[in-house]
Amino acid sequence: MSCQPYETSPGQLGALLLAGAAAGSGSAKDVLVVDRQIAALGDRARSHPGARGARLVDLEGFVLLEAPAEPHAHLDKAFLAERVRNESGDLLGAIAAMAAAYPSISGDDITMRARRALGKAMARGYSAVRTHVDCNPLVGLSAIESLVGLRDELDGLITVQVVALMGRPITGRDGEASRRLLDAALERGVDVVGGAPALDPAPSEAIKVLVAAATGAGCPIDLHLDETTDETVMNLAVFAQEVDRHGLGGKAVASHCVSLGQQEERRAREIASLLAGAGIAVVTLPQTNLYLQGRGAPVRVPRGLTAIEILREQGAVVAGGGDNWRDPFNPLGRIDPFETASLLVSAGHMGIGDAYSAVSSLARQAMGLAPCSIEEGSQADILGIKAASLEEAVADASEERIVIKAGRIVSWTQVVQVAGH
Numbered sequence: 001m002s003c004q005p006y007e008t009s010p011g012q013l014g015a016l017l018l019a020g021a022a023a024g025s026g027s028a029k030d031v032l033v034v035d036r037q038i039a040a041l042g043d044r045a046r047s048h049p050g051a052r053g054a055r056l057v058d059l060e061g062f063v064l065l066e067a068p069a070e071p072h073a074h075l076d077k078a079f080l081a082e083r084v085r086n087e088s089g090d091l092l093g094a095i096a097a098m099a100a101a102y103p104s105i106s107g108d109d110i111t112m113r114a115r116r117a118l119g120k121a122m123a124r125g126y127s128a129v130r131t132h133v134d135c136n137p138l139v140g141l142s143a144i145e146s147l148v149g150l151r152d153e154l155d156g157l158i159t160v161q162v163v164a165l166m167g168r169p170i171t172g173r174d175g176e177a178s179r180r181l182l183d184a185a186l187e188r189g190v191d192v193v194g195g196a197p198a199l200d201p202a203p204s205e206a207i208k209v210l211v212a213a214a215t216g217a218g219c220p221i222d223l224h225l226d227e228t229t230d231e232t233v234m235n236l237a238v239f240a241q242e243v244d245r246h247g248l249g250g251k252a253v254a255s256h257c258v259s260l261g262q263q264e265e266r267r268a269r270e271i272a273s274l275l276a277g278a279g280i281a282v283v284t285l286p287q288t289n290l291y292l293q294g295r296g297a298p299v300r301v302p303r304g305l306t307a308i309e310i311l312r313e314q315g316a317v318v319a320g321g322g323d324n325w326r327d328p329f330n331p332l333g334r335i336d337p338f339e340t341a342s343l344l345v346s347a348g349h350m351g352i353g354d355a356y357s358a359v360s361s362l363a364r365q366a367m368g369l370a371p372c373s374i375e376e377g378s379q380a381d382i383l384g385i386k387a388a389s390l391e392e393a394v395a396d397a398s399e400e401r402i403v404i405k406a407g408r409i410v411s412w413t414q415v416v417q418v419a420g421h
C-alpha cells in the first residue's frame with residue numbers, strides 16, 4: 001500500500017476530470033474540478049471549456065463523497081497508549097495517567113505524533129480536524145505551540161482548528177493560573193475556547209468563565225460536558241443559558257453529553273430542546289465513550305452515548321467524532337470517518353446515510369465550516385473511495401481512497417493485492 005501526499009505545487013492548480021465514479025446517489029458521473037470548485041457534473045463535465053487540458057483521473061469503481069471532517073480529536077495525545085497506561089480504564093484513570101506523564105512529553109514529541117496522526121487523517125479523507133489541546137499548568141503552552149505550528153504548516157492541505165482545552169480548576173483562586181494560561185493561548189492564536197466544566201469544583205461557574213472568555217475573544221466555544229453515565233450530572237441547561245445570553249448560538253458545541261443519554265425521556269427532550277434553541281451543536285464520540293464509560297457494571301452496562309435520537313428530533317445538529325486516537329482514553333482508533341460512522345450505526349442506531357452526514361456535513365456545520373457537496377459550484381473537498389455505494393463504503397472502509405482538498409489532490413492511497421503464492 002502506498003500512502004503519501006500527492007505532489008502538486010501550491011498555487012498551480014490544474015483542472016481535474018474525475019471520471020467514471022458514482023456520486024452518493026449511485027448514478028455514474030464524471031466530475032470536473034476547476035480552480036478549487038466543482039465546475040460541472042455528468043455529461044456537461046467533458047464538454048465544459050474548463051475540461052480542456054484537465055488531468056483525467058480514472059475512478060471507475062469509486063464512489064465520490066463530500067469530504068469528511070473530524071469535529072473532535074486530541075492530537076497532542078495521539079499514539080501514547082503504549083507509553084502511558086490507564087490502569088483503571090475509565091476517565092479519571094486516563095486523566096491521572098496523563099498528569100503523571102506530562103514531564104516526559106516534550107513539544108517535539110507532541111509535534112511528531114500529531115503530524116503522524118494528521119498524515120493518517122489526510123489519507124483517510126478528512127478535510128478538516130478540530131483538535132482539543134491540553135492547556136494547564138502542568139503542560140503550559142507547549143502543546144498549544146506545537147498544534148498551532150502544525151495548523152499553519154499544513155494550511156491548504158488540511159484545515160486544523162485548535163481548541164484550548166483548559167485544565168481544572170478554571171474557577172476560584174486555584175483557577176487563576178489556568179485563566180492566565182487561557183489568555184496566553186488566545187494571544188497565541190488558538191481558534192476555539194474549550195474546557196471540561198463538569199470536572200471543575202464549580203461547574204456552572206466554570207461554564208460562565210469559559211463562555212465569557214470566548215465571547216470576549218470573539219471565538220467559538222467547544223466544551224467537554226457531562227462525560228459520565230451518572231444521570232445526576234447535568235450541566236447542559238446552564239451552558240444553553242450562557243450561550244444564549246452571550247449570543248454564541250451557531251458557534252457553540254457541547255461535546256460528549258453522555259449523561260443526557262441517561263435522563264428520563266421527558267427530561268432529555270426538554271434539555272435537547274434547550275440545546276437546539278440555543279444553537280448548540282452536539283458532538284457524540286462513540287468509540288471513546290463506549291470504552292471509558294460503564295465500567296464496573298458487569299450487567300446492564302450503560303452505553304456511553306448521548307440521546308442521539310431525541311437531539312435530532314428536537315432539531316439539534318448532532319455530529320460524530322473519534323475523540324482519542326490510541327491514548328490512555330482509548331487504545332483504539334483507526335483515524336477513519338468510516339469507523340466512527342460504523343459505530344454510529346451499530347451502537348447509535350443511526351441509518352448509514354445519517355451516520356455519514358454526522359461525520360461530514362454536520363461535522364463541518366458544528367465546526368463552523370462552509371458546507372460542501374458533490375454539486376456544481378461547491379468547493380471541491382472530495383473523498384473518493386473504492387466502493388459501489390455509500391453503504392458499501394461505510395461497511396467495507398476500503399483503504400483505496402483519493403482525497404481532494406480545495407481542488408487539489410492531497411492524498412492518493414492505492415492498494416496492490418498479489419494473488420497466489
Ligand SMILES: [Zn+2]
Nearest residue numbers: 074132224323
Ligand atoms: Zn475529548
